[in-house]
Amino acid sequence: MTSTASVQAASAAHTGDVVVAVRDVHYAAGGRSIFAGLDLEVRRGRITAIMGPSGTGKTTLLRLITRQVAPSGGQVTVFGKDLADCGRREVYAIRRRMGLLFQNGALLTDMDVFENVAFPVREHTDLPEPLVRLLVLTKLQAVGLRGAATLMPGELSGGMARRVALARAIVMDPEILLYDEPFVGLDPISLGFILRLIKHMNQALGITSVVVSHDVQELATIADDSYLISEGRVAAAGTPAQLKASDSAAVRQFMTGSAEGPVPFHYPAPDYAGQLLEADER
Amino acid sequence: MSARRPGAYLLGGVSRLGSVSIFFVRLLIQCVPALGRPRLLMLQIYNAGARSLIIIMLSGLFVGMVLGLQGYDLLRRFGSEEALGIAAALGLLRELAPVITALLFAGRAGTALASEIGLMRATDQLTAMEIMAVDPLRYVAAPRFLGGVIAMPLLTAIFSVIGLYGAQLVGVQMMGVDRGVFWSQTQGAVYLHDVNEGLLKSFVFGIACSLIAVHEGYHAEPTAEGVGLATTRTVVAASVITLLLDYVLTAVFL
Numbered sequence: 001m002t003s004t005a006s007v008q009a010a011s012a013a014h015t016g017d018v019v020v021a022v023r024d025v026h027y028a029a030g031g032r033s034i035f036a037g038l039d040l041e042v043r044r045g046r047i048t049a050i051m052g053p054s055g056t057g058k059t060t061l062l063r064l065i066t067r068q069v070a071p072s073g074g075q076v077t078v079f080g081k082d083l084a085d086c087g088r089r090e091v092y093a094i095r096r097r098m099g100l101l102f103q104n105g106a107l108l109t110d111m112d113v114f115e116n117v118a119f120p121v122r123e124h125t126d127l128p129e130p131l132v133r134l135l136v137l138t139k140l141q142a143v144g145l146r147g148a149a150t151l152m153p154g155e156l157s158g159g160m161a162r163r164v165a166l167a168r169a170i171v172m173d174p175e176i177l178l179y180d181e182p183f184v185g186l187d188p189i190s191l192g193f194i195l196r197l198i199k200h201m202n203q204a205l206g207i208t209s210v211v212v213s214h215d216v217q218e219l220a221t222i223a224d225d226s227y228l229i230s231e232g233r234v235a236a237a238g239t240p241a242q243l244k245a246s247d248s249a250a251v252r253q254f255m256t257g258s259a260e261g262p263v264p265f266h267y268p269a270p271d272y273a274g275q276l277l278e279a280d281e282r
Numbered sequence: 283m284s285a286r287r288p289g290a291y292l293l294g295g296v297s298r299l300g301s302v303s304i305f306f307v308r309l310l311i312q313c314v315p316a317l318g319r320p321r322l323l324m325l326q327i328y329n330a331g332a333r334s335l336i337i338i339m340l341s342g343l344f345v346g347m348v349l350g351l352q353g354y355d356l357l358r359r360f361g362s363e364e365a366l367g368i369a370a371a372l373g374l375l376r377e378l379a380p381v382i383t384a385l386l387f388a389g390r391a392g393t394a395l396a397s398e399i400g401l402m403r404a405t406d407q408l409t410a411m412e413i414m415a416v417d418p419l420r421y422v423a424a425p426r427f428l429g430g431v432i433a434m435p436l437l438t439a440i441f442s443v444i445g446l447y448g449a450q451l452v453g454v455q456m457m458g459v460d461r462g463v464f465w466s467q468t469q470g471a472v473y474l475h476d477v478n479e480g481l482l483k484s485f486v487f488g489i490a491c492s493l494i495a496v497h498e499g500y501h502a503e504p505t506a507e508g509v510g511l512a513t514t515r516t517v518v519a520a521s522v523i524t525l526l527l528d529y530v531l532t533a534v535f536l
Contacts, residue, residue, distance in 0.1 A: 095412075
């Protein structure tokens with residue numbers, strides 16, 4: 001395992017390559033602290049995995065990077081611009097260079113698959129219809145759903161919806177692609193396909209990828225850099241192999257998926273036996 | 283505690299009014315580009331207007347028929363049954379058509395708008411648009427708002443026509459008022475400003491009901507309960523505001 005500080009020091013030489021930088025970010029929601037001094041960076045052309053147990057704020061991190069929410073402290077920089085200094089127009093300009101794959105696909109339900117993928121193209125360009133069609137069919141072919149172009153989102157399975165959402169996310173050829181739990185609920189064939197697609201887009205098109213997931217084994221096969229988030233901070237950082245070889249009990253517990261270890265499985269609660277007896281007395 | 287409550291309510295009310303006002307201004311700004319998308323706008327006029335036609339026509343017919351019955355009974359006491367046409371036409375054009383259409387609109391199109399936008403919020407569709415650098419206010423809210431504003435006067439006009447036919451049906455066909463007298467008196471006593479009053483009212487109600495529906499849906503909590511609450515709030519707020527505005531506008535016109 002490499003400590004956060006040493007990873008930052010090691011990556012200092014690549015400062016020009018840093019596409020997303022999160023510095024000492026604090027964020028709380030509903031009175032609960034999510035991040036308390038989070039530090040991480042995403043380098044150009046690499047696949048960065050953000051891992052951590054459920055409820056550690058992985059999706060919130062994507063919301064911070066896309067400026068859906070603002071941190072209460074610290075700095076989030078994307079493409080060298082501090083998001084706190086960006087107005088609505090600048091944020092939109094930055095978002096045009098990004099793609100986000102939602103956990104649930106978030107397809108527009110009043111449009112068919114083709115129109116969903118064509119949506120950002122129609123909104124941001126004046127391309128002639130034959131070119132839009134070509135572009136959309138190419139992306140749908142890439143995710144294996146060219147044949148589903150006329151289906152409505154309600155007719156798709158969860159995995160298919162996510163593949164359509166992926167086609168929509170890449171149709172404008174973004175520089176960064178953010179994936180929110182891309183492997184949840186996928187069958188083995190789709191899973192393998194999505195893994196290869198993420199890798200392919202990274203290698204062939206040079207798209208920087210940030211993959212948020214807790215599927216350690218899948219991520220380990222494609223990630224160049226990994227961050228393990230726990231209790232509002234980066235608990236460990238390095239390559240997947242480095243994390244696997246970590247001597248930290250908490251990191252080892254997460255990487256092996258063990259219920260026993262320093263990371264509690266149970267949400268904080270009063271004494272079990274005491275609470276049961278208390279209910280009995282009532 | 284009890285001394286603080288009215289203050290808290292007042293503060294909450296003012297804050298809500300401020301939020302709706304800011305939303306209204308932002309919406310109006312986005313209405314300009316939305317007008318340049320006739321296909322999207324037509325679809326929303328169809329959703330808010332054409333899909334409310336049956337309920338508006340049926341209600342208009344029954345309201346007109348009741349107006350015919352009540353009006354005939356009342357006017358007969360003074361021996362003025364011939365004035366039924368005037369009473370029905372003025373009552374419908376200036377008051378009943380805009381108000382009842384607005385109340386029905388709030389119940390049908392308003393709830394549909396609020397729940398549709400609320401569900402889009404709950405299923406991350408609005409967020410997805412924001413991430414794609416498409417302002418959902420421009421793409422989703424503005425066309426729906428404009429659709430409602432345009433549809434309301436059209437629905438009101440249809441309500442008035444059908445209502446007048448219903449009054450005529452009862453007064454002339456059933457109660458025996460002379461057809462010629464009914465229409466000639468109506469024609470002679472109804473002026474353009476009476477029609478304008480109804481249309482202006484319906485336009486204002488259209489703005490109020492559509493704004494409330496779009497605002498509630500847009501700011502709905504992204505849960506099933508939140509969407510349900512937004513729908514209920516739309517009906518309650520739009521109905522109360524309609525009746526309040528009706529009093530204000532009537533007082534201005536008289």
